[in-house]
Amino acid sequence: MAASHGLTIGYLAERTGLAVSAIRYYEAQGLVEPWRNTGGQRRFHRADLRRLSFIMIAQKFGFTLPEIRDFLKSLPGGRTPTKADWTDLSAAFRSHLDARIETLERLRDNLDGCIGCGCLSLPTCKLYNPDDAAAAKGQGPRYLMGDKPSETMNDGNTPSNDEN
Numbered sequence: 160m161a162a163s164h165g166l167t168i169g170y171l172a173e174r175t176g177l178a179v180s181a182i183r184y185y186e187a188q189g190l191v192e193p194w195r196n197t198g199g200q201r202r203f204h205r206a207d208l209r210r211l212s213f214i215m216i217a218q219k220f221g222f223t224l225p226e227i228r229d230f231l232k233s234l235p236g237g238r239t240p241t242k243a244d245w246t247d248l249s250a251a252f253r254s255h256l257d258a259r260i261e262t263l264e265r266l267r268d269n270l271d272g273c274i275g276c277g278c279l280s281l282p283t284c285k286l287y288n289p290d291d292a293a294a295a296k297g298q299g300p301r302y303l304m305g306d307k308p309s310e311t312m313n314d315g316n317t318p319s320n321d322e323n
Contacts, residue, residue, distance in 0.1 A: 165194065165202025175211045182211065188224050190214055190231060206239040213248075220256060266303055 172179045185191050186201075191210055193201040210231065217227045233248050234240045240248075293301040293308070302308055 165196070166205060166207065168193070168201050168203065171203055171207060171211065174208055175215065177211060177215070185211065185214060185224075188228065190224065190228055192236070204239060209240075209245070210234070217252070220259065222255075226255075262303065262305070269303070 168179050168182055171177070171182055175182075182191065186193060191203065191207050193203045193207070196202050213231070214227055217230065218224075222230075230248055230252055233251065234244055293306070296306045
């Protein structure tokens with residue numbers, strides 16, 4: 160297939176393992192931007208293989224399509240991204256990935272005791288979340304999401320490492 164003629168959607172589907180309908184959906188979401196040949200058929204740049212691969216990987220790590228779109232916006236339009244372009248995108252992606260890994264580690268390490276939800280259903284919640292103080296920080300599992308519990312407890316003491 161001549162590169163000047165672009166890649167067909169079927170070829171992209173075959174190479175990436177994505178369904179044609181998924182590629183069309185990604186197009187509708189602005190993640191890939193094919194052009195139309197004189198016959199009205201979609202044609203893609205060879206670089207879209209890498210772009211679609213990035214989308215698949217980012218989704219497996221739990222990134223949403225709007226988040227992925229924001230990452231892909233850093234790539235140039237109108238030309239094939241260079242290695243430097245992908246390196247820049249990777250650096251930004253890495254920092255977000257590191258934050259997710261930190262959250263997952265916090266979840267793993269605290270899952271057997273308390274995930275910081277402010278539910279007051281465990282005896283330790285009385286120690287680490289007195290009077291449901293986590294609720295004042297917002298909805299959801301606040302401590303898991305990165306908020307820090309108060310440094311002092313109701314009695315004014317600081318929790319020791321044994322109690323953590």
